[in-house]
Amino acid sequence: MTRLIIAITGATGAIFGIRVLSHLKECGVESHLIISKWAQRTIEHETSFTVSEVRALADVNYVTSDMGAAVSSGSFQTDGMVVVPCSMRTLSAIAHGIGDHLVHRAADVILKERRRLVLVAREMPLSTLHLENMLALSQKGVTILPPVPAFYNNPRSVDDIVDHIAARVLDQFGIAAAFAKRWDGRMRSAASRDSASAIDVP
Numbered sequence: 689m690t691r692l693i694i695a696i697t698g699a700t701g702a703i704f705g706i707r708v709l710s711h712l713k714e715c716g717v718e719s720h721l722i723i724s725k726w727a728q729r730t731i732e733h734e735t736s737f738t739v740s741e742v743r744a745l746a747d748v749n750y751v752t753s754d755m756g757a758a759v760s761s762g763s764f765q766t767d768g769m770v771v772v773p774c775s776m777r778t779l780s781a782i783a784h785g786i787g788d789h790l791v792h793r794a795a796d797v798i799l800k801e802r803r804r805l806v807l808v809a810r811e812m813p814l815s816t817l818h819l820e821n822m823l824a825l826s827q828k829g830v831t832i833l834p835p836v837p838a839f840y841n842n843p844r845s846v847d848d849i850v851d852h853i854a855a856r857v858l859d860q861f862g863i864a865a866a867f868a869k870r871w872d873g874r875m876r877s878a879a880s881r882d883s884a885s886a887i888d889v890p
């Protein structure tokens with residue numbers, strides 16, 4: 689069985705983390721969830737979920753102050769960790785090995801154990817410092833996966849865009865996302881292209 693650590697931090701886009709969690713549940717992946725204080729704020733502000741409902745999607749929950757949590761130790765075996773969305777604060781803390789917050793400590797453990805770490809880094813525009821931190825992490829094997837929408841799959845709704853990002857996150861761990869609409873090299877016909885309306889944003 690695959691076992692992943694999922695951290696939701698206080699960047700905008702809490703729905704990306706929620707969608708990843710719900711897809712992992714459908715795929716039978718064991719999920720270990722850490723929600724930062726500021727992610728609790730974005731979950732309640734940006735989504736129709738309560739923090740308790742998000743926690744209920746995970747198999748195991750932790751609080752950020754619990755340095756005695758299983759995910760704080762390398763001896764606890766996991767297949768990796770995704771921070772989705774990842775704030776610039778958390779990205780910076782991981783880049784500099786600061787571990788006084790369970791999200792940062794768990795990521796530090798993933799790095800020392802040379803396991804897979806994916807950061808769905810969200811900020812706009814990016815400062816030189818953000819870019820330097822991303823480069824430093826990328827050079828250490830971390831995947832920086834910003835939640836940038838794709839349009840080649842002809843999204844019709846915000847849900848489609850969120851699902852596409854969630855599928856690309858699952859791809860990083862080799863988890864098959866049956867719902868993913870993938871580029872297959874075939875262009876849509878001119879007729880269907882002409883009849884397509886703009887993206888439907890509710």
Ligand SMILES: Cc1cc2nc3c(=O)[nH]c(=O)nc-3n(C[C@H](O)[C@H](O)[C@H](O)COP(=O)(O)O)c2cc1C
Pocket residue numbers: 696697698699700724725726727729730733774775776777778810811812
């Ligand atoms: C509504 C809202 C949206 C935010 N969006 C972002 C963002 O997109 N990127 C970011 O780096 N920080 C964002 N922040 C600021 C972070 O929440 C803040 O830096 C916080 O200290 C991050 O802490 P954490 O990484 O422990 O969650 C946002 C804050 C709020 C309240």
